Amino acid sequence: MTPQNAATMSGTDKLPNRTRFLGWSILFVMFVFLANNFATYWGGLPGAGIDGGPLGLMQLGLYPLAIVFAFELVRQNAQTTLRQDSETISNMNAFFVRACFFIVLYIGIVDTVVSFLRVEQLLDDVVGTEMTKQLGRSQFRGVYIHFPLMILGVITAIRSRVLGVEWLALMVVVAELLIVFLRFIFSYEQAFMADLVRFWYGALFLFASAYTLMEEGHVRVDIFYAGFRNKTKGWVNAFGSLFMGIALCWTILIVGMGSKNSIINSPLLNFETTQSGFGLYVKYLMAGFLGVFAVSMMIQFISYLMAAVADYRGHEGKTIPEGAGAH
Structure with missing residues (x-):
């Protein structure tokens, strides 16, 4: 095992997991963007935003939820x-x-x-x-x-x-x-x-x-x-x-x-x-x-x-x- 890998597994090198969090966050946010786009223009939902009422807020809330999900994914699999x-x-x-x-x-x-x-x-x-x-x-x-x-x-x-x-x-x-x-x-x-x-x-x-x-x-x-x-x-x-x-x-x-x-x-x-x-x-x-x-x-x-x-x-x-x- 190289010193870099040892540092990563011991938690002293935070860059790898931060990079993983960034990458998964971008990926999940993109999935939410595509899902909201389909739900809005094909499914008739109001679209993400405060002007859309409860459904609009729900769509908007999917974005921070995606980031939280990415954080949990990285935290639960910190050794990856x-x-x-x-x-x-x-x-x-x-x-x-x-x-x-x-x-x-x-x-x-x-x-x-x-x-x-x-x-x-x-x-x-x-x-x-x-x-x-x-x-x-x-x-x-x-x-x-x-x-x-x-x-x-x-x-x-x-x-x-x-x-x-x-x-x-x-x-x-x-x-x-x-x-x-x-x-x-x-x-x-x-x-x-x-x-x-x-x-x-x-x-x-x-x-x-x-x-x-x-x-x-x-x-x-x-x-x-x-x-x-x-x-x-x-x-x-x-x-x-x-x-x-x-x-x-x-x-x-x-x-x-x-x-x-x-x-x-x-x-x-x-x-x-x-x-x-x-x-x-x-x-x-x-x-x-x-x-x-x-x-x-x-x-x-x-x-x-x-x-x-x-x-x-x-x-x-x-x-x-x-x-x-x-x-």
Whole structure:
């Protein structure tokens, strides 16, 4: 056991547990923010604040309750190391990103089939006239087609340890090849084909950002950083995670979900679609991609913050992800 670990376990070094408390507090407050956002704009609650009466005060009270919960979690598990918490949070994020990948994969495939049958006027023969009319409404398709596929994506993520990015990347390539093949060989092109590629491309780049951060795959301009000692690198990473990464993610969430008409909430609430009536009905989900990006990156930055403080303190157990290196 190193002197740093011994100091941590004896309670003389308070920085690790304070960092754990800060990280878990940010994480739980973010969960409360998202829950309040859903309860306010989808559930009809008044929103957190004194103007909302008892329900508003209850929503507001969830924020200090989240901080108290984080404090108790750290106090009850005082012997847990920074690296253990960092790994726990990173694994949590890996599941979240994995579920999101499978969700967009399933929705893209099914919505493409529905749109193809509609544009070729074959849907009536498959599901009937009334159901065809309903599937032409974005609200109906979102609730009765997309939402069940979201549940299926989460179930797949629970049962599978494959991240999902590989499958999505493969399907993007397949979709592009089909578009080229159909366009230049059969002169066939429909709006839903381009919508599918945009839908999957957006998910591929935004969802994979947190995974890339987890694997140390982001480009780093190593003008000074490469020559730093491990302790200095830990300080730089901790500072960047807290004041640049987490701060940016909070900015995206607050600006994008701060009101009913915000850039993330508005499309989701209205099940917004493109002007093309026979395209994919997924534009509202693409607005939500920005929220997924902010949430997944914030979770990973919290994990990164804890690992960085562990590096700063010289704690043992540092793992170097496969493929990581100087970028």
